[in-house]
Amino acid sequence: VGEREYRRAVRDGVPVEFEIFYEPWQRWYAVKAYPAEQGGLSVYFRDITEPKLAGQARRESEERFRMLAAAIPQLIWTATPDGTVDYMSEQWAGYIGMPPESLYNWGWAQVIHPDDLPDTFREWRRSLKTGDPLQIKPRLRHASGQWRYQMGRGVPTRDEAGKGIKRVGTCTDIQSEVGAERTLR
Numbered sequence: 001v002g003e004r005e006y007r008r009a010v011r012d013g014v015p016v017e018f019e020i021f022y023e024p025w026q027r028w029y030a031v032k033a034y035p036a037e038q039g040g041l042s043v044y045f046r047d048i049t050e051p052k053l054a055g056q057a058r059r060e061s062e063e064r065f066r067m068l069a070a071a072i073p074q075l076i077w078t079a080t081p082d083g084t085v086d087y088m089s090e091q092w093a094g095y096i097g098m099p100p101e102s103l104y105n106w107g108w109a110q111v112i113h114p115d116d117l118p119d120t121f122r123e124w125r126r127s128l129k130t131g132d133p134l135q136i137k138p139r140l141r142h143a144s145g146q147w148r149y150q151m152g153r154g155v156p157t158r159d160e161a162g163k164g165i166k167r168v169g170t171c172t173d174i175q176s177e178v179g180a181e182r183t184l185r
Helices: 002-012 049-071 091-096 107-111 117-130 175-184
Strands: 016-022 027-035 041-047 075-079 085-088 134-136 139-141 147-158 164-173
Touching (some): 002 016, 002 027, 027 049, 075 091, 085 107, 091 139, 107 117, 117 134
Antiparallel strands (some): 016 027, 027 041, 075 085, 075 164, 134 147, 147 164
């Protein structure tokens, strides 16, 4: 890549930019080459190994999360620090019969039983304010139209300074357990 780009810069008289991995030093470089008026090139190298590796690690982490989310039966969600839902796993589509994206932001309230909304909102706001984990048991409208109890749990993730950066949570269908408890009573 490098040699071809250097030749193009000289031949066409245009600056070129590219990234290259230098095997002997195991480092990534951003390269800018500028043609000189009297021939030749001025070449500038910037070591970009750390951001390149950080980006690769982030992509691998995101892919690992997507694979885990797809592999487990729970309904998974994430939210921003202000409580805005920004991700819901594909399992939501099968469970509620709607695309998960329709529940982003505060759209999730449309699938919670109206009688459970006040308590759900109260606990959600409390958890956001205190930073405590969330644990709720609302009923969600299933794709069949039936209201089914869920165990909703969410925990904050924090940066190095302890500031909340994301909430990650699950909803697990507990309708069978609730039915068994009622039968025992």
